[in-house]
Amino acid sequence: MHTASSPSARSEVTENAPRRVVVGSDGSHWGQNALVWAAEHAWRTGAELDVWLWNRTGDTPDDIPDNGGMNHVTSTFPLLSVSIHGAGTDPVHDLKAAARGAGLLVIGYRGHSASSSGLDGAVLPLINEIVCDTVVVRGRPASVHGANLRITALISGGEDDTNVLSRAAAIALEHRSRLRVVHALPAPATRDALAADHQFVLDHAARRLEKLDRRPSHTVVLLHGQPHEAVSRCTDSDLVVVGAGDHLARTGHCGSVTRSALHHAPCPVLVVHGPSSSPQQPEAHPHVPSTRAATGRHDISAPADRPARASV
Structure with missing residues (x-):
C-alpha cells in the first residue's frame, strides 16, 4: 500500500x-x-x-x-x-x-x-x-586528480574560520580525505605574543571541530611565516580551503590571501563565502567510480577525537 x-x-x-x-x-x-x-x-x-x-x-x-x-x-x-x-x-x-x-x-x-x-x-x-x-x-596533476587524500584549511583567527572549518571538514568526509588545519603566523615582536596567538587560534579551531557530529581525521598546524607561504606549501593537498574574508564585504574584492591562493596554490582552491551548505554527516556515494590515482603512501594522522598539534 x-x-x-x-x-x-x-x-x-x-x-x-x-x-x-x-x-x-x-x-x-x-x-x-x-x-x-x-x-x-x-x-x-x-x-x-x-x-x-x-x-x-x-x-x-x-x-x-x-x-x-x-x-x-x-x-x-x-x-x-x-x-x-x-x-x-x-x-x-x-x-x-x-x-x-x-x-x-x-x-x-x-x-x-x-x-x-x-x-x-x-x-x-x-x-x-x-x-x-x-x-x-588549478595546480599539480596529482592534486587535481585527488591522489593525496588531504584537504588543507587555512585559518586566520577571524570570523571566516567557523565557516572554513565546517566546509573543510565536510568536504574531507565527502572525499574520504584527511584534514589539516593551518594557521600562518608571521614572526611576532615577542615570544609571548606568539604563544598567545598560537593558543587562541588553534584551540578555537580544535573546539569547533570537536562540536561536529562527524569529523575527519585531522591535525592542527602552526606555520611560522606569511599566509602566502602557507599556500605555496600545500604541495601534498588536493584542496586548500580559504575564506572570502571581510575585505570582500567592505570593498567588493577578495583579500590578499585569497588572491594569493587563486594565483599560486599548487592545488585546487575552495573559497568559502558563507555557512556550509553541506550536511554535517555527509554519506559517501556507495559506488564511486574513481578518477583518482591510487597512492601507496600511508600517513599517520591524529585520531578524530584528539587533533594533533604541530609547528613548522
Missing part, C-alpha cells in the same frame, strides 16, 4: 538534499579539469550537476570537442544527473545567474588564452560577486 509522505517530511528531505553543483568550461585543459572535478564531487555528494559550456571562439583549438569533454563525464559517471547549457556571449553573467541558490560553483583558473573570452576574465569577477562557495581548479 502506498502511503503519502507528510508535507513536513517532504520539506525535510528537500532541505537536506544536496544543492546543485554548477561548473563552467570553455573546453580548455583547465576547463575540462574543472568539469571532471565538479562531476566527481556531485557524484560523491548526490548533487545534480549543472554544466555551462562556452561557445567556440577564434581562440578555441580545432582538437577541442564541441561538447567540452562531456563524453568522458557521462561515461565515467553514468548515473549522474546532469543538465547541459550553452553559455551566451557573456559567460560570466550566465554563471552568476546559475550560481544563485547553488551549493558550489567550479571553474578552471584559466582558459585557452589570456583573453577575456576564456575563463581568465571570469575567475575574480565570479569570486568577488557571487555568494556561493567556489572551487577554482
Whole structure:
C-alpha cells in the first residue's frame, strides 16, 4: 500500500538534499579539469550537476570537442544527473545567474588564452560577486586528480574560520580525505605574543571541530611565516580551503590571501563565502567510480577525537 509522505517530511528531505553543483568550461585543459572535478564531487555528494559550456571562439583549438569533454563525464559517471547549457556571449553573467541558490560553483583558473573570452576574465569577477562557495581548479596533476587524500584549511583567527572549518571538514568526509588545519603566523615582536596567538587560534579551531557530529581525521598546524607561504606549501593537498574574508564585504574584492591562493596554490582552491551548505554527516556515494590515482603512501594522522598539534 502506498502511503503519502507528510508535507513536513517532504520539506525535510528537500532541505537536506544536496544543492546543485554548477561548473563552467570553455573546453580548455583547465576547463575540462574543472568539469571532471565538479562531476566527481556531485557524484560523491548526490548533487545534480549543472554544466555551462562556452561557445567556440577564434581562440578555441580545432582538437577541442564541441561538447567540452562531456563524453568522458557521462561515461565515467553514468548515473549522474546532469543538465547541459550553452553559455551566451557573456559567460560570466550566465554563471552568476546559475550560481544563485547553488551549493558550489567550479571553474578552471584559466582558459585557452589570456583573453577575456576564456575563463581568465571570469575567475575574480565570479569570486568577488557571487555568494556561493567556489572551487577554482588549478595546480599539480596529482592534486587535481585527488591522489593525496588531504584537504588543507587555512585559518586566520577571524570570523571566516567557523565557516572554513565546517566546509573543510565536510568536504574531507565527502572525499574520504584527511584534514589539516593551518594557521600562518608571521614572526611576532615577542615570544609571548606568539604563544598567545598560537593558543587562541588553534584551540578555537580544535573546539569547533570537536562540536561536529562527524569529523575527519585531522591535525592542527602552526606555520611560522606569511599566509602566502602557507599556500605555496600545500604541495601534498588536493584542496586548500580559504575564506572570502571581510575585505570582500567592505570593498567588493577578495583579500590578499585569497588572491594569493587563486594565483599560486599548487592545488585546487575552495573559497568559502558563507555557512556550509553541506550536511554535517555527509554519506559517501556507495559506488564511486574513481578518477583518482591510487597512492601507496600511508600517513599517520591524529585520531578524530584528539587533533594533533604541530609547528613548522
